[in-house]
Amino acid sequence: MHSKQDNKPRLLWLQGVTCNGNTHSFLNLPYLPLLLDKFEVLYYPAMEALHSFEEISACKLSCDVLIFEGAYDPLMKRNGVFMKEMLAHYAATAKHIVAAGTCASFGGMFKEAASHRNSGILFNEEEMNGPLLKHKKRIINLSGCPIHPEWMGYTLSMIANDQTVITDELHRPVELYSNLAHHGCTRNEYFEWKVDTKGFGQKEGCLFYEQGCRAPMTHASCNKILWNEVSSKTRIGTPCFGCTEPDFPRTELFQTKTNMSIPEDVPLGVPKRSYLTMAGIAKTFHIKRLEGKLIDYKTTD
């Protein structure tokens, strides 16, 4: 007689060239035990699972959900076995393949280190020519450096419940990546009135003008689904680095590239002329409440 356990999808987490950031990020998911209970975990790098890596690397098993973390490197071996062979073996029969993080999605940080060799499993930055091209219909990209634990939580929950995950042209779930990181940022009023922040870690001011914030151009729900359920980078005063996009990592992450004080990139889909018109007029006005510390402002002033 088969137990209920046997009907659970078998989940395998493999790693290419990685810093383990996604593995660790996923451990922060508040409902991780509940979620993993819906799967039969064959192997996961940071906790006990059904099989050892020796057994996995022998390529005698198969899985339903393959999660791949890290950049793809055709010359990389783990346990003496080429990772590309392991990836090809498990991808061939997996019903779902999930790229965990920007390296696995587009190449990311490790492609930057070895651009001629490393790539994502389906994309090489924006070009769809990765090693798992023939399995593209089954691939979901969860970009992010690292991934938000809730994004992996959402995707695995959908899979466990036999729900279809609708993706964008870069194979990212639209439910998670149709928002911009800008949406829900607590600094939006400062963006509207063009008030710069006066330093790192300040509660006040917008990070877009001086500090290189990419939130208005970055598809991510960091300010909608908060990190550790409490905060986000922009909320605590660090600019968004655009880590979910194929061009990550860019250079000079803490600087806004400008041409004669005019931002080179403007919010997604907004014509530069329109942006400059709006920004110029907004800058004309000085809103006293937005110019000092929020806690010091008195309505009686």
Place this chain on the structure above:
Amino acid sequence: MARVTKEERKNGIISAALKLFSEKGFYITTIPDIAEKVGMSVGNFYNYFKSKDILAKELVLYISEYLGNQIREINDREISTEEKIYEIISMYFNMADEKPEMIEYFLRVYLSNREVFGDGCEGMICVSPFVTEMMMFFNDGVANGDLHDQDFFSAFGLFMGYLGGMVFLFGEKILPEPLEWYKESISQNIYNALKTR
């Protein structure tokens, strides 16, 4: 005779007001003066503009939009930044020649009577169409490597301050030669000052 549309009437007032304000001055010119010049009653004038101050602000916006459209047309051309500088200067000097009231109004009324424009026309509000196009010009020039990256207002002041100064000298009849004569050398000076080093 074809009936004059409301829009044409409004443009007629704008044109007459620009001339009167720049010739006689903003405070001396009265609404009856303007109404008389366009051939309408004072009562009818108020159907178009509720006050002299409102008309004054509309005129700034009108000039700014006119200049903005002219510069946008140059910005959109497939020519080098050096050529664009020459084209913008040509356009500006032609305007000073053919529609002197526009630039006169800008320099002598708008910039000299801040108390009129302080409320509702401050900062970028009325000049946004023109300044935005200059931003686009500088942005494109830096992006394609022709101009060196610097603060916008430092570059804007150098460009427009120079042109404004020349038109002012022209208006004062101090220039020994017509504006046209200075186009080449001024273009070269501005380009040399702004180009990539």
